[in-house]
Amino acid sequence: MRSLKILFLLLSLAPLASAPARAGNLDGLAEEGSVLFDGGGRYERAASENPAPEDRAALLAELKKHINIDDHGVPAEKAAMDSLLARLMDSKTARELSVQFIKEDAKVDLSFEEIPNTKIFTVDGVKVFRTSGGHTHTGTVPPQVHLNKAYLEARKEDAPDTLAHEMFGHALERKKAERFGVQDVYSYDQDEEANAGLIGWTVGAELGNKVEDGWAWIYMDNPANYHKRLKTNLPYYAGTLSTEEMKDPLSAYTKRLAEVNKLLPRIPIRRERYTILLKVTDHLPEPPHKMEASSFLTVREDISASIDTLPGNEQNLNEIKSYLEKLIFAYAGEKGRAKQEALAAKSKNDYFTEKQKAMEERRQVLSGLMLAKPNRTPDPPKRPGQCTWEQLEGIWDTHRRSTECLWQP
Amino acid sequence: MATMNALALCLILALTAAPAQAKERPMSKPQEKISAASQYTVPAGWTASFKTEQGDPQVVLEKDMHVITVRLAGGEGSRYRASADFLVGFEARSPGGKLAEKLGGMAVAGQNVMLYRRKVPVALPPPDASGPSTMTNEEFCVLKAGKLFFILSYSYGDTVPDPTYDGLKAWRGFLRGFKLKK
Numbered sequence: 001m002r003s004l005k006i007l008f009l010l011l012s013l014a015p016l017a018s019a020p021a022r023a024g025n026l027d028g029l030a031e032e033g034s035v036l037f038d039g040g041g042r043y044e045r046a047a048s049e050n051p052a053p054e055d056r057a058a059l060l061a062e063l064k065k066h067i068n069i070d071d072h073g074v075p076a077e078k079a080a081m082d083s084l085l086a087r088l089m090d091s092k093t094a095r096e097l098s099v100q101f102i103k104e105d106a107k108v109d110l111s112f113e114e115i116p117n118t119k120i121f122t123v124d125g126v127k128v129f130r131t132s133g134g135h136t137h138t139g140t141v142p143p144q145v146h147l148n149k150a151y152l153e154a155r156k157e158d159a160p161d162t163l164a165h166e167m168f169g170h171a172l173e174r175k176k177a178e179r180f181g182v183q184d185v186y187s188y189d190q191d192e193e194a195n196a197g198l199i200g201w202t203v204g205a206e207l208g209n210k211v212e213d214g215w216a217w218i219y220m221d222n223p224a225n226y227h228k229r230l231k232t233n234l235p236y237y238a239g240t241l242s243t244e245e246m247k248d249p250l251s252a253y254t255k256r257l258a259e260v261n262k263l264l265p266r267i268p269i270r271r272e273r274y275t276i277l278l279k280v281t282d283h284l285p286e287p288p289h290k291m292e293a294s295s296f297l298t299v300r301e302d303i304s305a306s307i308d309t310l311p312g313n314e315q316n317l318n319e320i321k322s323y324l325e326k327l328i329f330a331y332a333g334e335k336g337r338a339k340q341e342a343l344a345a346k347s348k349n350d351y352f353t354e355k356q357k358a359m360e361e362r363r364q365v366l367s368g369l370m371l372a373k374p375n376r377t378p379d380p381p382k383r384p385g386q387c388t389w390e391q392l393e394g395i396w397d398t399h400r401r402s403t404e405c406l407w408q409p
Numbered sequence: 410m411a412t413m414n415a416l417a418l419c420l421i422l423a424l425t426a427a428p429a430q431a432k433e434r435p436m437s438k439p440q441e442k443i444s445a446a447s448q449y450t451v452p453a454g455w456t457a458s459f460k461t462e463q464g465d466p467q468v469v470l471e472k473d474m475h476v477i478t479v480r481l482a483g484g485e486g487s488r489y490r491a492s493a494d495f496l497v498g499f500e501a502r503s504p505g506g507k508l509a510e511k512l513g514g515m516a517v518a519g520q521n522v523m524l525y526r527r528k529v530p531v532a533l534p535p536p537d538a539s540g541p542s543t544m545t546n547e548e549f550c551v552l553k554a555g556k557l558f559f560i561l562s563y564s565y566g567d568t569v570p571d572p573t574y575d576g577l578k579a580w581r582g583f584l585r586g587f588k589l590k591k
Contacts, residue, residue, distance in 0.1 A: 132537040155539070193536060214533045214542035217504035224462050234535055269473060276572045306569050309532065367499070370506060389570050396572060409572070 043103070047096040056089045063098045068142075070111040077112050080152055087160045091206040093365070094160075097168035097199065106175040107142035108167055112149040120154045127154035133162035136170035138187070143171040161204035168203075169196025173355075180351035185343055188249075190227050190240040191355060194219060198362045205369035220367060231256060232263060234316070235323035246347030249340055250331040257324040260317055267314045274303050279409035280396055288405055291387075291395075298386040439466030446481055446554050448588040452579045463488045463500075465560075470583075474566035475576035477583055483557040492551045492558040500560075501549075503528035504542065515550065515581075517561070518589045522550040531568050543568045548580065554589050561587065 045051055046059035064085065071078035088094040118131040133155075134147040145166040151159040173195065177186035186192060201216040211217070219226040230237040238256060245252035281300055285293035331340055387395075399405065436444065439459040443466050451457050455472045464486035470477040482489050489495045501509050509527035516522075529547045534540035549562035563580035565571055 128539070130534070130538055130540040132535070133539065135537065158539070197536060212505065213536075213539070214504050214530045215536050217499070217506075218530060218533070221499040221502075222463060229530075229533065230536070233533065266473065270567060270569075273567075273571055273573060274569055277569060280572060303569055306567070313532075371497075371499075373506075393570050393572075393575075393577075397575065 043099045047092070047099045049092060051095065056095070059095060059098055059102075060086060060089050062102050066101060066105070066107050068107075068109045070109060072111065077152070080112070081110055081147075084147075084160055084163050087207065088164060088203065091160070091164070091203045093199065093202045093206055093362070094164050094168070097164070097172065101168065101172050101175075104172060104175045104179065106172050108171045109140075109142055109144045110163075110167070111144070111146055112152060113146040115146075115148040115150070118148060118150050120150050129154050133158065134166050136166045136174075138170055138174040143174055145171055157207075157209055158204070160207055161200040161209065164203035165196045165200030169199040176355075177351060180349055182346050182349050182351045185246075185346045186351065188239070188241050188246065188343065189352060189355070190230075190237075190242050190245075191352075191359060192240065193230065193237065194223065194226065195355060195359050198359055198366060202362055202366045202369065205366060205373075210373065211366075211370050216366075216370070220363070220370060232260065232317065232320060235320045238320045238324055239327055241343075243347045243352045247344045249343055250328065250336065253324050253327045253331065257321065257328065260321050260324065264314070264317050264321070267310055267317075271307065271310055274307050276409045277303055277392075280392070280399075283407055283409070284395065289399075292385070295385055295387045296392075298383055299389060299392055440468070442466040442481055442484070443468050443479060446557065446590055447479065447559065448590055449479065449583065450586050452477075452583060455579075472574065472576070472579075475571070475574065475579065476564055476566065477580055478560075478562045479587075480560040480562075481554065481557055482560055492553065495551065495558075495560060501525065501527065504530060504544070509549070512548070515584065517550060517552055517584045518587050520552055522552055524548060524550050529564060531566060548577075550584070552587075552589070559589075 042055060042058060046055040051059070067085070069078050069081045071081070088098070115131050115134075118129050120127055120129050122128070129148065129150040131150075132148060133151070134145065137144040137146070145163070147159065147162060147166070151162070170192075173186070173192065174183065177183040197213075197215060197219060201211050201213060205211050215226065215230075218229060227242070231240070232238065238260070239253075241249055241252055278300065281296040281303075283289070284291040284296065330336060399407075437459050439461045443459065451470055452472070455470045455475075455477070458469050458471070460467055460469065463480075463482075465480045465482045465484070465488070467478055467480040470479070482495060483491060489498070495501060497508075503509070507527075509525035512524040512526050514521050515524050526546050526548050528544040530542040531545045533542045545564055545566060545568055547562055547564040549560060552559040552561065561584065563576065563583075565576050
């Protein structure tokens with residue numbers, strides 16, 4: 001994603017300007033707008049499986065001509081960014097995308113920035129942070145990629161994946177969208193995030209990182225499920241559409257609003273179920289059962305954690321609902337019909353077909369990488385003597401059918 | 410006379426019922442395909458909806474967050490050519506890649522099938538953040554249906570189980586009642 005608040009705002013009601021489609025030959029464009037680093041097959045050699053060091057270095061040098069690093073006057077930040085860019089050259093996918101970046105004559109401003117609410121903490125002796133890894137401002141010229149400054153200290157191995165996601169997934173994509181004349185609508189595409197995700201995950205896997213991102217596993221498991229879940233994750237994603245849905249966005253948003261309205265009533269149902277289970281774990285240590293209260297510690301912690309997530313879930317769903325209502329309003333009526341028609345017309349643009357083709361190829365590559373090195377790490381040790389969910393369900397089921405104790409939650 | 414009235418009433422009901430059935434909406438393509446190959450009972454209080462996903466016709470049975478899916482795979486456009494492909498793919502693994510755990514054998518539609526369990530995500534952080542996902546279990550089995558195969562699965566969409574309804578019991582009951590059409 002990662003800058004999608006801006007896109008979210010842009011998406012909300014931006015008029016669809018009609019720019020002529022002008023997909024063209026990449027090499028021709030490069031000759032017009034970019035400095036070729038010497039031609040003679042060097043792009044192909046640099047992007048190949050095992051490029052010679054001099055080709056790799058030449059590619060990096062050429063890529064850097066398209067990048068402006070803002071180090072805020074701190075040399076360590078420039079050094080860290082240079083190191084990340086050099087690391088990208090160890091990934092075949094990143095090299096291929098670097099060649100595309102150069103041929104598209106894309107440009108980007110890179111910097112490390114503070115991301116609000118970021119806290120660095122230690123888990124199992126490793127420094128981590130859990131806020132956004134970065135984002136791309138695609139509305140600026142050139143696009144600005146901001147990586148979380150915390151990468152200077154923590155999760156350093158993930159930083160190249162995030163840089164690839166942002167720079168090749170979002171900033172380069174913006175440039176491609178401009179070439180095809182769909183820069184005003186491409187951010188409506190539900191594949192905008194999935195494509196950047198695939199790039200980041202693939203680059204990470206090629207660099208030897210374990211793919212641990214839950215979104216990657218969902219996407220590889222079932223792309224439709226990935227999109228469905230993303231649409232209830234943040235408001236921006238709720239507004240994205242498949243190319244099929246772009247033909248009738250009003251209908252798509254209306255259906256989606258109905259789905260969100262189905263999810264909202266589940267919040268109080270979940271709260272009620274959690275409360276019942278807490279009462280059950282309060283009751284079981286009492287006579288006549290006299291079970292060990294401490295054996296319910298883990299399940300009680302899980303229930304409490306689940307209860308804590310409910311207000312946030314509810315707020316998020318309400319924000320998604322409001323956003324969808326705004327979109328429905330914007331696409332309704334005479335004025336909305338013009339927007340619908342413009343979006344429907346652009347949904348047929350070759351940009352989307354080419355993107356889907358590239359994504360399918362990348363998915364095949366990533367599939368091989370992820371299945372070649374599945375995570376065989378055993379589950380972390382459990383706290384001894386704890387009642388499992390299955391055991392608790394069994395106990396509760398027996399209790400309900402028994403006449404020995406008539407207590408009800 | 411009372412008997413005659415009842416008979417007359419039955420006749421009227423039967424006659425009026427026939428045209429009503431004829432007016433029912435035609436089956437969707439996925440519904441046609443699932444219905445042509447299987448017979449099952451929707452558990453009481455559950456709803457059914459049909460779709461095509463991953464190239465396979467599917468029926469999704471739901472009771473709030475309890476979900477049973479019947480998927481007919483291996484046909485034209487399917488992601489899988491054979492059940493063996495499915496059993497080593499992403500959809501038979503937990504996030505991280507661990508293969509589904511074998512829970513044991515069970516008789517379904519006259520076949521001895523293996524019941525598997527894997528973890529599936531319930532909630533995930535926003536895609537740009539790196540927090541942990543919360544998981545629930547999905548149980549599934551694979552059933553041969555001529556050149557095709559059914560993937561039957563059940564999950565409850567929350568990490569904390571439902572104390573008000575035994576979804577697993579409904580699932581196992583569903584499996585026992587599932588039949589293949591020749």
